Amino acid sequence: MEESVPVWELRNVTKRFPGVVANDSVSLSLVAGRIHGLLGENGCGKSTLVKVLCGVHQPDSGEILCARRPVVLSDPIAARRAGIATVFQEFSLVQTLSVAENIYLGRLPRNRWRIDWPAMREGARRVLGRIHVAIDPDAIVGELSTAGQQLVEIAKAIAANASMIILDEPTTALGPDEIAELHRLLLRLRDDGRIILYISHRLDEVVELVDEATILKDGRVVSNAAETPVEIRAIVRKMVGRVDEHFPKAANATGDALLDVRSIHTSNRVAGASFTVGRGEVFGLGGVLGSGRTEIARALFGVDVLRQGEIRLRGKSLKLLSSRDAIAAGIALVPENRKSDGLFFNFSGHENISIAGLGRITHGAMLDHARERRLAHGLIQSLRITPTAGTALVGELSGGNQQKIVIARWLFAEAELFVLDEPTQGIDVGAKIAVYQLINELTAAGKGVILISSDYDELLAMSDRIGIVSRGRIVAIRDARSLDKADLIKASADREELAA
Amino acid sequence: MKRLVSNQIVGPLAALLLVAVVVALTTNRFLDVGNLSNLILQVSIVAIVAIGSTIVIFTGGIDLSPGSAIALMTMVFAMAIKFGDVPLPFAILLVLLIGVLLGAVNGVLTAYLRIPSFITTLAALSAFRGIAFMFNNGSPVFSVHPKLEPIFYGSLLGVPLPLFYVVGLYALAFFVMRYTAFGRTIYAVGGNPQAAALSGLNVARTRFLAFVIAGAMAAVGAVLMTARLNSGSPNYGVGMELSAIAAAVIGGASLAGGRGQIVSTVIGALTIVIVQNALNLNAVPTSAQNVIIGAIIVTAVGVDMWRGEIGRALAFIVGPLTLPGQKGKVDQ
Numbered sequence A: 001m002e003e004s005v006p007v008w009e010l011r012n013v014t015k016r017f018p019g020v021v022a023n024d025s026v027s028l029s030l031v032a033g034r035i036h037g038l039l040g041e042n043g044c045g046k047s048t049l050v051k052v053l054c055g056v057h058q059p060d061s062g063e064i065l066c067a068r069r070p071v072v073l074s075d076p077i078a079a080r081r082a083g084i085a086t087v088f089q090e091f092s093l094v095q096t097l098s099v100a101e102n103i104y105l106g107r108l109p110r111n112r113w114r115i116d117w118p119a120m121r122e123g124a125r126r127v128l129g130r131i132h133v134a135i136d137p138d139a140i141v142g143e144l145s146t147a148g149q150q151l152v153e154i155a156k157a158i159a160a161n162a163s164m165i166i167l168d169e170p171t172t173a174l175g176p177d178e179i180a181e182l183h184r185l186l187l188r189l190r191d192d193g194r195i196i197l198y199i200s201h202r203l204d205e206v207v208e209l210v211d212e213a214t215i216l217k218d219g220r221v222v223s224n225a226a227e228t229p230v231e232i233r234a235i236v237r238k239m240v241g242r243v244d245e246h247f248p249k250a251a252n253a254t255g256d257a258l259l260d261v262r263s264i265h266t267s268n269r270v271a272g273a274s275f276t277v278g279r280g281e282v283f284g285l286g287g288v289l290g291s292g293r294t295e296i297a298r299a300l301f302g303v304d305v306l307r308q309g310e311i312r313l314r315g316k317s318l319k320l321l322s323s324r325d326a327i328a329a330g331i332a333l334v335p336e337n338r339k340s341d342g343l344f345f346n347f348s349g350h351e352n353i354s355i356a357g358l359g360r361i362t363h364g365a366m367l368d369h370a371r372e373r374r375l376a377h378g379l380i381q382s383l384r385i386t387p388t389a390g391t392a393l394v395g396e397l398s399g400g401n402q403q404k405i406v407i408a409r410w411l412f413a414e415a416e417l418f419v420l421d422e423p424t425q426g427i428d429v430g431a432k433i434a435v436y437q438l439i440n441e442l443t444a445a446g447k448g449v450i451l452i453s454s455d456y457d458e459l460l461a462m463s464d465r466i467g468i469v470s471r472g473r474i475v476a477i478r479d480a481r482s483l484d485k486a487d488l489i490k491a492s493a494d495r496e497e498l499a500a
Numbered sequence B: 001m002k003r004l005v006s007n008q009i010v011g012p013l014a015a016l017l018l019v020a021v022v023v024a025l026t027t028n029r030f031l032d033v034g035n036l037s038n039l040i041l042q043v044s045i046v047a048i049v050a051i052g053s054t055i056v057i058f059t060g061g062i063d064l065s066p067g068s069a070i071a072l073m074t075m076v077f078a079m080a081i082k083f084g085d086v087p088l089p090f091a092i093l094l095v096l097l098i099g100v101l102l103g104a105v106n107g108v109l110t111a112y113l114r115i116p117s118f119i120t121t122l123a124a125l126s127a128f129r130g131i132a133f134m135f136n137n138g139s140p141v142f143s144v145h146p147k148l149e150p151i152f153y154g155s156l157l158g159v160p161l162p163l164f165y166v167v168g169l170y171a172l173a174f175f176v177m178r179y180t181a182f183g184r185t186i187y188a189v190g191g192n193p194q195a196a197a198l199s200g201l202n203v204a205r206t207r208f209l210a211f212v213i214a215g216a217m218a219a220v221g222a223v224l225m226t227a228r229l230n231s232g233s234p235n236y237g238v239g240m241e242l243s244a245i246a247a248a249v250i251g252g253a254s255l256a257g258g259r260g261q262i263v264s265t266v267i268g269a270l271t272i273v274i275v276q277n278a279l280n281l282n283a284v285p286t287s288a289q290n291v292i293i294g295a296i297i298v299t300a301v302g303v304d305m306w307r308g309e310i311g312r313a314l315a316f317i318v319g320p321l322t323l324p325g326q327k328g329k330v331d332q
Helices: A046-053 A076-081 A099-103 A117-130 A146-159 A176-191 A203-209 A232-240 A293-300 A323-329 A338-342 A349-361 A369-382 A399-412 A429-444 A456-462 A485-499 B002-026 B033-058 B066-082 B088-112 B117-138 B149-153 B161-179 B181-191 B193-198 B203-229 B240-250 B262-281 B286-305 B307-318
Strands: A006-017 A020-031 A035-039 A061-066 A069-071 A084-087 A164-168 A195-199 A212-217 A220-223 A257-266 A271-278 A282-286 A306-313 A316-318 A331-334 A417-421 A448-452 A465-470 A473-479
Touching (some): A020 A035, A020 A220, A046 A164, A046 A195, A076 A084, A084 A146, A099 A146, A176 A195, A212 A232, A257 A293, A271 A306, A271 A448, A338 A399, A338 B193, A349 A369, A399 A417, A429 A448, A456 A485, B002 B286, B033 B066, B033 B181, B033 B203, B033 B262, B066 B117, B088 B117, B149 B203, B161 B181, B161 B203, B161 B262, B240 B286
Parallel strands (some): A035 A195, A035 A212, A084 A164, A271 A473, A282 A465, A417 A448
Antiparallel strands (some): A306 A316
């Protein structure tokens, strides 16, 4: 390997916030034509570092160099001018404007007083063509899929001639095919001589994609690009700082039937799904995005009403017309998007935990605050949630603790069947392991678990049996130990073609 | 929860005390017994109407209609007594029923037909006043009944009756919001309606009931207003909705829903009324008063939103000293 000269360099960047050193003397070299992974648990200082690089935060000390010259990124506009483009989890696109307008937003081409529409369209078409993206420049951004919008965001960066593109958790909302397409695009951009700084919790993706990686822990670099082997186990060890089983699966499945789903249909994608879940069992649902996995969960939770078929829990046929009915029957849903669908940010941990089971703490119409505190506190202890969670507003907690609060809510409501939709999305490795242990505790207590996950390693390791979903049906049910990742990808793809 | 309650009340209360002290020091007649009991009379109607407005705001909605609803109900109340010879207790019951009905109209349109509350209650603001003008050819009804005025101007043990109404209704509202599942549900629905629905709460019914409560509070306001002026008029209650919303907002209720304390609303209402009273005593013209009230609303919300920053700036100047209310709210 030839000696490479860094284009962008951070030297001993330190950023303090009241009470915490978010970045402690962080140094980082970013070389043209490399994809650089930035890894670490939540709260390790990744986000702060990204914000320093895109001009949102100013470092307290240390310097940023571009081509060996110190630069000051005084605000996001300065950072953009310097050639740094950031694709955040929440896009910076205007939903109601066209793709071309978004790509040229803020610097629309003009001839004298008017916008030069033909030049703008042509320019947008050229940029999209250069990165092999087949999106119509006249399409309205709000009508594109999440994946499509992300590609537009990247096209915008290319059009602005960015030398470095930062992607912060770009794949959380994407399916496997879309992730693969994104990765192909990033590889092309890398070969084009651009720098990609890639941030993701999905280590399986990271090791497939990146050329080198820096690991942060408690605001410090614990392993720089030269020291980090691009290999999952080694990365986990450095991130978490201890060697733990990554997937601590406990087999608690019993033959005791809990849930029996018989050929259910809804008007939202579910078309004849049948499966069973036993007490203590984790039943995984695999399949691509849009296969109907999430919709099966919605049907079980009474959000989408059955048109045909039957759901039986503990041998009793259920008539689910709303979530209320499902909750009353003992079914819990931990939704995919805990921020928008799960948490009450105006509530403390105790109140978040009790909200689905207020019946347990009311006498007549009266709330029993003491009983609420006692029961919720017990769950906070037994789920090993941080002790401050009880009285703190949930917005102050880490992603992992927030997810545990949502799960605790359903233990409070005394649910029997837990539907977990992407329960570890966007939380760090340590918290993921805690969620897996929690799944083990649920099954050990004889609860049934339905696990939906796009992380195939997780799905394979944590499930007892896996049902492959395609076009709203379960097309195959296998023992999880008899499958590997390749089988799962192939099975869902094959069945897709088969059904087509 | 304890921390939440105390901090959300401490801020508005400190502001109220500051205003009261400044006014007491600068205005001679402010502390006269006559003036103080006059303050209670002035604040009572707005404070009661604002209970309803605040509860609607807690659910994430807004109610622009109570002023017009009050006009309508003062007409019905006055005419029922004067021309219909309806006995007083029944007339009060009738008005309460109409209040509930008007609230239910807003509630059905907003909660079940899912039209934004800003629109439905804006429409109601217009429509209710229109209906008020349909009674008695649009003319006010004067000298309704000699027994009416004591409802407002009477006193018990030397304490003006309106103080009992205000304290009683706020105590009830506080109890409901803090100690019942319904109150908790209101905060949940305002905080995150999707999560509330997925937690098995009945979001539509909760929103509906909030408007019904607002209608009932407007009815109480209408009875008191008719009693106070011994008349009903389609022109009563103009701007009442804005005073009520201002009271809620100055009291710290978040227009985004889910945050705030009902008791703080009465603090907000008192703040406005004390400022108005001081301006009156100092002979400031109404036009200037309105501008000053506007400035107070913006300042109150601004201080609440920038509390963290102001706290840090002050801490920087004063040294490591924690300010009350500094940590009450968290940015998300």
